[in-house]
Structures are given as structure tokens and as C-alpha cells.
Amino acid sequence: MNLKDLLVSDAIVAKLDLLSRDQVIEKAGGLLVSAGTVLPQYIEAMRKVMEDLGPYCVIAPGIALLHARPENGVIRSSLALVTLKHPICFGHSTNDPVDLAFALAANDKKSHIDALAELAGYLSESNFLRVLRENTNSLSLKNSIFSYIDNRK
Amino acid sequence: MVIATLCGMGFGTSMMLKLFIDDILKAEGIKAETSPWDLGSFKGNKADIVVAPVDMESHLKDYPAKIILIKNLVDKAEIKEKVLQAIRELS
Numbered sequence: 001m002n003l004k005d006l007l008v009s010d011a012i013v014a015k016l017d018l019l020s021r022d023q024v025i026e027k028a029g030g031l032l033v034s035a036g037t038v039l040p041q042y043i044e045a046m047r048k049v050m051e052d053l054g055p056y057c058v059i060a061p062g063i064a065l066l067h068a069r070p071e072n073g074v075i076r077s078s079l080a081l082v083t084l085k086h087p088i089c090f091g092h093s094t095n096d097p098v099d100l101a102f103a104l105a106a107n108d109k110k111s112h113i114d115a116l117a118e119l120a121g122y123l124s125e126s127n128f129l130r131v132l133r134e135n136t137n138s139l140s141l142k143n144s145i146f147s148y149i150d151n152r153k
Numbered sequence: 154m155v156i157a158t159l160c161g162m163g164f165g166t167s168m169m170l171k172l173f174i175d176d177i178l179k180a181e182g183i184k185a186e187t188s189p190w191d192l193g194s195f196k197g198n199k200a201d202i203v204v205a206p207v208d209m210e211s212h213l214k215d216y217p218a219k220i221i222l223i224k225n226l227v228d229k230a231e232i233k234e235k236v237l238q239a240i241r242e243l244s
Contacts, residue, residue, distance in 0.1 A: 053161040053192065056206040059169070059226040067165050093208055094224045109164040113172075120169040123227040 001077060003122075004149055006115035008035045011080035011103075014141040021055075021090050021098075022047060024082060025066055028103035031080040038105045039073030046072075046103065050090075058092035063123060067104040074105045077112045079119070083132060083141065100132050122148070154185040154240065157200035157218070159209060163191030166226060170204055177233045183240060202239050204232075219243060 011031035018024050029043030045068035050057065058064045080103040087097030102119075106112040122128040131148050135141035156174060160166035167189035174187050190198070192212055200218045207222040219242070221235045 049161055053212070054208050056161065056208040057166065058208070059166055059206065060228065061225060063227070065165060067162060069162060104165060106164060113164070113168055116165070116169055117172045120173065120227050124229060 001111050001115050003079075003115045003118040004146065006077060006079045006112055006119075007145070008032065008037060008078050008080060009142055009146075011035050011037075011078070012138060012142045012145065013081070014083050014138045015085045015136050016082055017085045018082075018088065021050070021088060024064070024084070024088060024098070024101045025050065025103075028066060028080050028082045028101050031082070032078055032103055032105055035078060035080070037074070037076040037078035039075065042068055042073040042105060045069065055090040055092040055096075058090050058095040058098055060123060061095045062087065062097065062099045063095070064090060064098045064101040065104060066101060067106070070107050070109065074107045076105070077107045077115075078105045079103070079115070081132070081141075081145075083135075100129075118149075154202070154243070155200045156185050156187045156202045156204060156236070157195060157198065158187065158189045159192055159195055159203060159205040159213075160189070161192055163189055163194060166206055167191070169226060170223065170232070173229055173232050174204065174236055177229070177236060181237065185240070201243055202236070204236065 032038045082101045084099045087099040089096045131144045158167040158170035171189045203218045204221045
């Protein structure tokens, strides 16, 4: 599975006006629920991971990678992206505030790995981060992400 | 040498770290076994080096391994510098 297969086109939303960490989790998870790739309980599971283990999921400055376990209601491996109009503090020691939130669902521990590696590589590129941060509407964000990926291949 | 990468689930953040570290080790010609773990399952296992996100520090206080904490998990330069330094210190 590559990143294009993992990333759900209808689950990419730009510049949402949200107020809290929980709202971000709810919205990003809700996109996967709407896409039919996770059950609603997955959202609560992601919230609980954050509560139990702390905000380590803020993997890089401004970037959160939210996820829970395959058994928490994953139907299909998938990835959602929410970009935020106003950055929100998640409580991380160095990487706050967050303006890019990914919600990852994996239906086993292996199938999503290639896609995740691809994503990690892109997230280390400033041009890709610019694409994520500069697009102000969801359609242009989607198109820009997929064309960035296509141009790389 | 055994390097364990940790996160809460064992297949997200820790897997990303493992893949980056594998690349770094390969480029440097260093042989080591790297494996991703979730925090709960890892307890009781042995590793020479544990690599984890910085905000997991409080969960790793009593681990009998060299602990490396990473701030930016997609910053290969930070990961490379810290991992190679730890390997040098151990060898």
C-alpha cells in the first residue's frame, strides 16, 4: 500500500477553525468515520491514547500524527488530514502549536508501513510542508498533495 | 547491537523511527538490529539503545538502556546525530 492508497481524498480538509485538541481529534477521526474506514469508537480510542501516553504524537513542529490500535474499530487502513486556521497547543514540550493533524488508521501492524515511510519522507521536505500549509481550500489542498506525490514518482 | 524504537502503539511513530534509523545505519555501514515496540510490550525486553519521542521521557525513567529522545521525528539530521553518538559511546 502506498501513500496515495492510504490517504482518503474525501478526508483532506483545509484550514478548519477549531478550538481544542479534542476538537481536532474528533474532526480528523470523523473524516475517517464518514469515509467508512473506521467505526465511530476509533475517535474515542485516539483521544484515550493521547490522554494515557501524553502528546508524543506531535511528531514534528506543528505536526500531529493521531492514531489508535487496529482493534479499536478499523475497517480499512486509511489516513485523514486536517489543516488548521489557528494553530492549537497539544501540550507537547517542543513541537507545539499544531496546525497539521493526520489521523491514521491501520487494520494490521504491517500493511500501512510503506505508505507511512513515504509520508515521513515527505514531511521532512519543506516544499511539501509549504503545500500543506499554504492551501486555503480543501480542493486545492487535495489536488496539490496528489500532484506533489505524482511528480515525485 | 539491539536498537529498540518506541511509541504508544508500536507501528506508527516507532515504525517511522525504525525506518529512518535503518537508512542511517545502512548508509554508515553499521550493523544493528532495530525493532519497533509499543511501550507496554517493550517492558522487560532488552535493548542497548532505546529511541523514543521526547515526550515519552517520563515513561522511560528506569530503563536499563541508553535512552535517546527525539524532538522532531521526521528530522533525519537530528535522528542521525543522536543515534550515531549513542552508538559511538557504546562501542
